[in-house]
Amino acid sequence: MKLSQIFEAIDGEYLSKGIDNDIAHLMTDSRKAFDLESGLFFAIDGLHHDGHSFIPELIKAGFQNFVVEKEIGPVPSQTNVIKVSSSVKALQAIAEAKRASFNKSVVAITGSNGKTIIKEWLAQMLSEKLNVCKSPKSFNSQIGVPLSVWPLSAAHDLGIFETGISEPGEMSALKKVIKPTHGILTNIGSAHEQYFSSISQKLDEKLILFEGIDELYYRNDNPLIDEGLNRMGNSPKRRISWGFNSKADLQVEKKEGSFFMLKSKTESFSLKVHSVNDTYVENIMHCICFAYFNGWSPSEIQKGIDALRPVKMRLELKKGINQTYIIDDTYNNDLAGLEIALDFLSQQKHYPKKSLILSDIPQSAPKETTYARVAELVQEKGITQLYAIGNELADFKSLFPTSTKFYPSTEDFLQHSTDSFEKEVVLIKGARSFGFEQIAKQLTERIHRTVLEIDLDAVTHNLNVYRHLLKPETKLLIMVKALAYGSGGSEIAHLLQFHKVDYLGVAYVDEAVQLRKAGINLPIMVINPSEEDLPNLVTYNIEPEIYSFAQLKVFSEFYSKRGIELKGHFTINTGMNRLGFDPEDLEALVNEIKHLPHVKVLSLYTHLAASDEAEHNEFSLQQLRTFKNYVEKVEQQLGIKTIKHALNSAGIVGYPEYQFDMVRLGIGLYGIEPSGNLQHELKSISTLKTVISQIRNVKKGETIGYGRKGKVTKNMRIATIAIGYADGFSRIFSNGNGEVMLNGQMAKVIGNVCMDMTMIDISNIEAEEGDSVIIFGEKPTISDLAKNAKTIPYEILTNVSDRVKRVYFAE
Numbered sequence: 119m120k121l122s123q124i125f126e127a128i129d130g131e132y133l134s135k136g137i138d139n140d141i142a143h144l145m146t147d148s149r150k151a152f153d154l155e156s157g158l159f160f161a162i163d164g165l166h167h168d169g170h171s172f173i174p175e176l177i178k179a180g181f182q183n184f185v186v187e188k189e190i191g192p193v194p195s196q197t198n199v200i201k202v203s204s205s206v207k208a209l210q211a212i213a214e215a216k217r218a219s220f221n222k223s224v225v226a227i228t229g230s231n232g233k234t235i236i237k238e239w240l241a242q243m244l245s246e247k248l249n250v251c252k253s254p255k256s257f258n259s260q261i262g263v264p265l266s267v268w269p270l271s272a273a274h275d276l277g278i279f280e281t282g283i284s285e286p287g288e289m290s291a292l293k294k295v296i297k298p299t300h301g302i303l304t305n306i307g308s309a310h311e312q313y314f315s316s317i318s319q320k321l322d323e324k325l326i327l328f329e330g331i332d333e334l335y336y337r338n339d340n341p342l343i344d345e346g347l348n349r350m351g352n353s354p355k356r357r358i359s360w361g362f363n364s365k366a367d368l369q370v371e372k373k374e375g376s377f378f379m380l381k382s383k384t385e386s387f388s389l390k391v392h393s394v395n396d397t398y399v400e401n402i403m404h405c406i407c408f409a410y411f412n413g414w415s416p417s418e419i420q421k422g423i424d425a426l427r428p429v430k431m432r433l434e435l436k437k438g439i440n441q442t443y444i445i446d447d448t449y450n451n452d453l454a455g456l457e458i459a460l461d462f463l464s465q466q467k468h469y470p471k472k473s474l475i476l477s478d479i480p481q482s483a484p485k486e487t488t489y490a491r492v493a494e495l496v497q498e499k500g501i502t503q504l505y506a507i508g509n510e511l512a513d514f515k516s517l518f519p520t521s522t523k524f525y526p527s528t529e530d531f532l533q534h535s536t537d538s539f540e541k542e543v544v545l546i547k548g549a550r551s552f553g554f555e556q557i558a559k560q561l562t563e564r565i566h567r568t569v570l571e572i573d574l575d576a577v578t579h580n581l582n583v584y585r586h587l588l589k590p591e592t593k594l595l596i597m598v599k600a601l602a603y604g605s606g607g608s609e610i611a612h613l614l615q616f617h618k619v620d621y622l623g624v625a626y627v628d629e630a631v632q633l634r635k636a637g638i639n640l641p642i643m644v645i646n647p648s649e650e651d652l653p654n655l656v657t658y659n660i661e662p663e664i665y666s667f668a669q670l671k672v673f674s675e676f677y678s679k680r681g682i683e684l685k686g687h688f689t690i691n692t693g694m695n696r697l698g699f700d701p702e703d704l705e706a707l708v709n710e711i712k713h714l715p716h717v718k719v720l721s722l723y724t725h726l727a728a729s730d731e732a733e734h735n736e737f738s739l740q741q742l743r744t745f746k747n748y749v750e751k752v753e754q755q756l757g758i759k760t761i762k763h764a765l766n767s768a769g770i771v772g773y774p775e776y777q778f779d780m781v782r783l784g785i786g787l788y789g790i791e792p793s794g795n796l797q798h799e800l801k802s803i804s805t806l807k808t809v810i811s812q813i814r815n816v817k818k819g820e821t822i823g824y825g826r827k828g829k830v831t832k833n834m835r836i837a838t839i840a841i842g843y844a845d846g847f848s849r850i851f852s853n854g855n856g857e858v859m860l861n862g863q864m865a866k867v868i869g870n871v872c873m874d875m876t877m878i879d880i881s882n883i884e885a886e887e888g889d890s891v892i893i894f895g896e897k898p899t900i901s902d903l904a905k906n907a908k909t910i911p912y913e914i915l916t917n918v919s920d921r922v923k924r925v926y927f928a929e
Contacts, residue, residue: 119216121183121198124158127215128200128208130185136196139183143884144209144268146261148172158183160205162261169205185209206260213264213295220270224277225408226296226331228289228324229304232401233258233280236304240405241278243414243422248275258282263292281327285313289326301328301354302404303336306343321346328354335359335408337400338366360407368407380406380416387416391423435466435574435609435926438561440540443468446562447547448554453479453491456547460499462928463545465616467637468608471502471541475531475557477548478508485510493517502542507531507552528552536560568808568841570918571895574613574928576801580787581617583799587770593761593780595621595643596787599629608636609926615640623782627651627660634658643687643721646697652676661720665689665697667710674714684714687721690748692741694725701748708755721761721780722749730768730792738769742776768792790900790911805895806918808841810860810887811875822877823869827853835881837865839891842874846917847893850907851876857906859892860885 122138142156148169159176161169161184173190183198184190187205202208217224225240227233234256241252251274253266258280270277281292306321314320321342328334329352336343338359347357360368369381372394379388391402402423409419438444443466447459456476463472474496479488489511496504496518504522506512512524525531528548539561546561548554581596588594596619598611611622611633623643624630630642631654647655647662649672655662656677664670664686677684688707691698699707711717724745728734742764749762762778767786769776771793785792789802815835822828822836839858843849847856849871856867858878865878878891894900894914904911 119212121158123215124212125200128185128202128211130200130202130208133186133189133199133201134193134195134197136182136194136198139198141183144212144265146205146209146265148176154180155182157181158185160184160209161186162205163187207291209261209264210291210295213267214297216270217267217295217297220272220274220277222275222277223299224270224279224296225300225302226293226298226327227278227280227302227304228258228282228327229302230307232304232397232404233282235401236302236404237278237280239402239426240302240408242426243405243409243419244276244278246418246422246425247414249273250276250278252278253280256280256282260288260291264295267295283323286319286323289323293327293329296327298327299332300408301331301334302408303328303334303343304404305337305400306340306346317342318346322349325350330354332356333358333411335404335411337361337403339363358407358411360403368403368410370403380410382410385416389416389420389423392426435462435928436562436923438539438544439536442539442541442561443543444558444561445543445545446558447545448558453488456492457495459545459547460495460501463543464499465612466543467612467615469542469637471543472500473503473505473539473542473544474501475505475544475546475548475554476507476511477528477552477554478510480508480510480549480551486514489514489517505531505534507548528554528556532556532560568806568845569923569925571805571807572609572924572926573801573803573805574926576789576803577610577613577787578617579801580789580803581614581619581783583796584767584770584781584783584786587774588781589777591779592777593620593763595619595623595763595780595782597623597782597784598633599623599625599645608633608638609924611636611638611640620780627654630654630660631658634660647673649673656680656682661685661687663687663689663697665699667699667703667706670710670714670717674717678714678716682716684717685720686717687723688719690722690724690745692724692744692748693737694727694741696725698724701744704748704751708752711756719752719756719758719760721763722752723763723782726764726766726769729766729772732793735772738773742773746776746778771796785912785915788915790915802896802899804900804915806841806846806893806922807895808839808845808891808893810837810885810889810891811840812838813880813885813887814838821869823852824872825870828869828877833881834868834879836868836877837880837885837887837891839876839878840874841876841891841893842872844873845919845922846914847871847876848907848917851903855906856903857898859895859897861889864898865891 119141120138121141124141139155141158144158146160146162159181161173163170170186170188170190173184177193177197182196185200185202185205185208187202190199193199227237237252241250244250251270257266259282263279263281266279279296283289306317325346329350331354333356334354335358338344338361359366360370362370367382371379373379373388376390376394377388378391379386389406406419434446436444436446445459445463504518506518506522507525507528509526515524544561546554546558596614615638621641621643623645625645627644627647630644633642641661643661643663645663662673664673674684689698691700711719724741726738726741729738745764753760761780763780763782764776764778765773765781767784770781770783789800791797791800813835816822816830818830818832820830822830841847851867852870854866857864860880860883863883865880865883867876868879869877894903900911900914903914
């Protein structure tokens with residue numbers, strides 16, 4: 119839209135009039151004001167920040183277009199400044215004008231919970247056929263909704279926008295912006311209840327969004343919703359319901375496992391979903407109902423369900439100060455969310471002490487019932503120390519342990535010495551209005567802005583993929599060496615311990631000691647122990663690999679002198695030629711063990727040399743057959759039964775008939791299937807991110823970086839990002855050999871990768887300093903980087919430096 123068209127849509131006056139620019143971007147955050155000529159900045163005088171104070175800095179940078187609420191100082195002649203009574207209302211009016219030019223369907227989603235997840239899932243499902251414009255993240259406020267609607271264009275087939283309200287009178291403005299043709303009401307609950315006289319009033323306010331629309335989709339199991347719909351003066355033309363009852367247009371019935379039977383007037387069909395959790399089922403059924411009654415076949419819906427990617431939520435685990443771990447859940451606070459967060463806290467076994475920093479739950483009612491349940495949860499989940507912030511929690515002080523520390527506000531709590539937090543896991547759970555991000559910032563370990571994000575749900579998913587390939591009796595050993603392939607040893611180990619795997623494997627004793635100190639009590643096998651490690655092997659109950667006669671002699675003597683049984687894992691070399699006893703050593707090894715009564719053979723195992731390469735199938739099979747014959751003779755001659763294992767990640771997929779007693783899962787857990795045969799079922803667990811530190815314009819003929827290797831053949835715009843080879847971004851990615859993802863587009867490396875920084879070409883990408891940059895994740899993948907570096911994904915993963923902060927996410 120031209121600025122002149124925008125001016126006509128709002129009630130304003132020009133304070134300064136320059137060029138009639140084409141406006142492509144609307145902005146309310148000065149940090150994101152990236153387009154000097156085609157961006158329009160709305161200065162909002164808000165509760166905590168006055169956007170007008172950032173205008174001089176933007177003008178100095180060359181920004182040209184502003185909507186303001188108050189007079190500002192002199193501006194350059196080419197600058198456009200439009201004064202309005204309310205920048206927010208002006209923003210809504212512009213989005214409303216943009217929406218008016220779109221003559222296709224628009225879906226509006228509102229309710230108390232599930233809006234963002236349903237929006238994301240529905241968009242994913244429908245995007246198989248349609249070009250969908252949707253709200254980014256959880257943009258559902260008076261500002262977020264118009265910013266979401268603005269990108270809507272004739273190129274789109276459908277718009278899907280979520281809306282949220284916190285006070286009466288807000289929905290009418292959002293309805294004018296979205297002007298929905300279809301609607302989804304997720305549910306009605308207690309969120310923001312303090313601003314409404316009753317839950318019915320809140321429901322009526324939400325239903326304003328759906329007045330006069332073509333179709334409304336909802337769950338009909340709640341009489342309150344039916345009553346609200348019947349009160350509407352201008353009802354939707356068609357109401358389409360789903361529910362676990364015969365009155366629903368789409369009747370749902372739970373079947374065995376993850377299957378549900380669905381029945382309409384014309385047909386019955388079954389669908390398999392990912393979970394039977396009540397919240398998940400409610401969210402996915404909204405999507406299924408909408409898709410089905412809009413022409414998607416059951417098979418297409420099933421395909422869409424199977425392809426759904428998890429929606430990233432805000433629960434995360436990260437390292438804190440004084441050897442603490444912080445669970446950051448500072449986005450909102452309600453009983454359901456608190457219970458989920460406490461469940462996540464209980465899974466963390468890094469330290470026995472568990473602390474909870476909790477705010478009031480202002481949206482809840484009745485108060486006494488709410489806080490009584492909070493007190494129960496504190497006791498049920500074994501909270502060691504509770505920090506209660508807010509007047510409501512203090513009003514119910516008698517319900518909580520006497521050790522609870524109460525603070526009237528976040529500011530008062532921040533006066534509390536953070537040094538008192540040490541060697542504990544701390545959950546920070548607060549309503550948005552309490553600003554708990556200040557607490558999270560103060561307690562989080564300070565490391566530079568390059569971050570490796572680990573999706574714990576993806577780790578669990580991958581674990582289950584491999585578990586489904588195993589016989590019920592087959593044990594599972596997980597390799598967590600090299601910081602769990604770069605993902606963080608103790609954190610991943612705690613998750614695996616929670617999921618009750620049988621064994622962990624590491625390369626060196628130091629790694630095992632760290633796990634023991636972090637509270638891991640699973641059996642741990644160490645592949646490459648040395649004589650110097652013997653005291654720690656005994657002290658920390660770590661089981662060594664035994665791979666040679668000389669090593670066996672030294673280790674057995676050490677254990678014998680202390681009257682301790684040596685429990686060892688004996689390696690058989692069948693063709694890897696790395697470590698292990700050769701087949702011709704069989705008789706000598708058996709005789710040696712017979713004379714060492716204090717030595718117990720826990721397991722016999724071998725390493726496959728090329729299980730991930732089909733061309734070496736016969737060699738791998740020969741290794742397995744040799745191993746099978748070898749261990750059967752050892753067991754027979756010693757009169758024992760051991761744990762036998764040979765298969766690695768690729769072997770589990772390629773040679774399932776040779777599972778023996780146990781398998782060793784390594785790289786597959788971390789989302790990489792070496793042979794490629796199972797890759798489509800695995801999820802990427804890691805995203806390596808950094809940020810833009812500086813952006814500069816470089817003229818033709820100049821050079822970039824060390825050795826002047828970056829040749830500038832035309833005027834360029836480059837960004838310096840905060841990652842280098844010391845962080846694990848190899849120097850081999852220099853001079854265009856590496857690419858990173860920035861705002862949905864690929865940007866090539868220019869010049870040599872430095873120790874701590876890298877330069878990228880962003881000449882054709884809209885970006886600003888502070889923007890996030892993806893080094894690897896969904897795109898580019900770890901495999902993409904490995905291919906460019908002419909190496910293997912293992913190396914990319916394990917190269918990520920220990921100085922890079924690991925942040926762990928779970929839904």
